[in-house]
Amino acid sequence: MEKSHIVKQGLASLFILGIFILAFIVLKPILIPIIFGLLFGYIFSPVYKRIKHVLRGSNISAFILLGGLTVLIVVPLIFLIPVLGRQIFELYVLLQNTNFSEVLGRFFEGDLATSMAIQLDNIFGNIFPTLVGGVSDFLRDLPRFLLQFAVFLFTFYFVVRDLDKLTQFISDLSPFSKSTEKKFLKEFRGITNAIVFGQVFIGIVQGLTLGAGLFFLGVPKALLLTVITCIVSIIPVLGSWLVWLPLGIILLATGKVFSGIFILLYGALFVSIIDNFLRPYFLSRNSNLPIVLSVIGTIGGLFVFGIAGLVLGPLILAYVLIILEFYKQGKLNELFTPR
16 A cells, blocks of 8 residues: 555656646747746836836736837837848948958068968958858748747836736745745846846946947947947947947058047057946845856856847856755754744
8 A cells, every 4th residue: 555655656756747847848939938928027116116106007008018118129220120130231331342362461570470360350250151151041040030029029028017016926835944045036136137227227328429430520320339339348258349349450450540540549448448347236236246257147148148148157167056045054954944
C-alpha cells in the first residue's frame, strides 16, 4: 500500500513537471516580449495611476496608455526606418568612393597609412553586407516580429491595469516572510530603475545630445549617427566617444577644421559629462549595482538575448547578486518562516 502511494506521488510529480515543461515550450518563442511587457508595465505604472486618477476607469486608462505607447514606438519607426535605410546606403557609397590612403597619408607616413587604409576597407566592406543581411532577415521575419509586438502590447495592457493584483498573486506564492519579501521587492525595484534609467535613458540622452550638435553643424548622415550613438551609449563598455572621436578626426582630415574641433570639444566636454555624472547618479541613487556587473551583464545579454539583452542581461545578474547578498546575510533561512 505504501509503495503504491509512493508510485502515485511519483507519477503525479512527473505529470506536474511535464505540464510545466510543456508550458515553457509553448511560451519560449514569445518569452522575450512577455518579459518586456512586464518590465514596461512596471515602468509605466505611475503614469497609469495618474491617468486613472483623472479618468476614474481602469480599462480606459490602460487603453489610453497603451495607445500612447504604441504611437511612441510605431510612429518614429515609420518615419525613421526609410530615412535610416537611405542614409546607410549613401554612407556605404561614400565610404566606397573614399580614398583612405590619401586621407590617412596626411597624418601617417608610408606603409603605415597604406596598411591602415586596407584595414579600414576590410572593416567597412564586412560591416555593410552584414547590415544588408540583417535588414533582409528582418523583412523575412516581419510577421513574427509583428506577432511578438502584439504579445508585448497585450502583456503590457493587462500588467499595467492589474499590477496590484499581479503583485498580490506573486506575494501569495512567495515562500518569503513578509519582512524579507518587502526588502527583496525593494531591491528588485531599485535595480530595475538603475538599469532602465541609468543605462537606457542616459544612453538615449547622450545620443540625442550629440545628434543636436551634428544637426547644428549640418553633418551628413546626422540621423544615422544619432541612432548609432544612442545604441553604443547604452552599452557601458562602449560609449558615445566611438562616434564623436572618429567623426571629429575625419572632419579635420577632410579640411573641415571648425566642425572637427567643435565635435571633439563638444563630445569630450559636454556629451561625455552626461555619462560621467548622470549615469553614476542614477546607479547610486537606486542601487549599489557595480559597474563591472553591468558591463558583464550587458555583453552576455547581447550574446544570449540579442538587443533585449541590453536590459535583461544586467537585470538577471543583478538579481543573482541580490539573492547572494540575502544568502550571505542569512536571510534565505526565512524562506520557511511562517507568513
